[in-house]
Amino acid sequence: MFRGATAANLDNKGRLAIPTRYREALTNGLVCTVDLYQPCLLLYPLAEWEVIEQKLATLSSMNPVERRIQRLLLGHATECQMDNAGRILIAGTLRQHANLDKSIMLVGQLNKFELWDETRWQQQIAQDIALAPEDLHQLSDKLQNLTI
Template sequence: MFSGAISISLDNKGRLAIPTRYRESLSEGMVCTIGLYDPCLTLYSMSEWKCIEQQLATLSTIVETERRIKRLLLGYATECLMDNSGRILLSPTLRTYAKLEKNIMFVGQSNKFEIWDEASWYQQINDDITALSSDIENLSDNLKSLTI
């Protein structure tokens, strides 16, 4: 399970160093694609991505929303291999989509990582806290039963 928010720098070639504690679990390879709902990237282990790919394969190309999701996730999906220094290269297309420059956030989300521009991440966190505090009465049943 992946967790934590870590500040990382992209180098001039668009590479980021995977935090040491996650390298072994990602050594089989990774796939990076866009976040569907936020201006970030999502990074999956290869085994997790294969499960997602199987689910995407069942989506219809006739149903517009399913076709769009399939097009976006698969169209942007890029295989990433770690070099000997534990770095992966993010393609220029992915970096442009997420507006990644030098300072980024590497954020564990259980089965995946989100990769954010650092300023966008902090803005999103502030927006999320504000939205949650103003809508606390309308929590879903899943959230109401969460003990935190």
């Protein structure tokens, strides 16, 4: 399980050094793709990504919405291998999609990471914290029953 938000830097070639505590869990490869709803990237261990691919394979290419999701997720999916220094190369098209430059945030989301531009991440967190009481009616049953 991946958790926590870690500040990181991309080098001038677009490489990200994976924090040491996560490297062992990611040695079998990673897949990076776009997020459908946020200006960030999703970084999956290969085994987790293969589960996503199986689900995407069940979608109809004849349904425009399902095909759009397949096109975006699969079309941007890029395999990443860690080098001996624990770095992965984030493809230029993916960096451009998420406006990643130098300072980024690696955010654990259980089975994957989100990669955010650090400034955009701070803005997103401020929006998330500012959830207005009138928005609480939109909570799903699962979220309404979540106790922490």
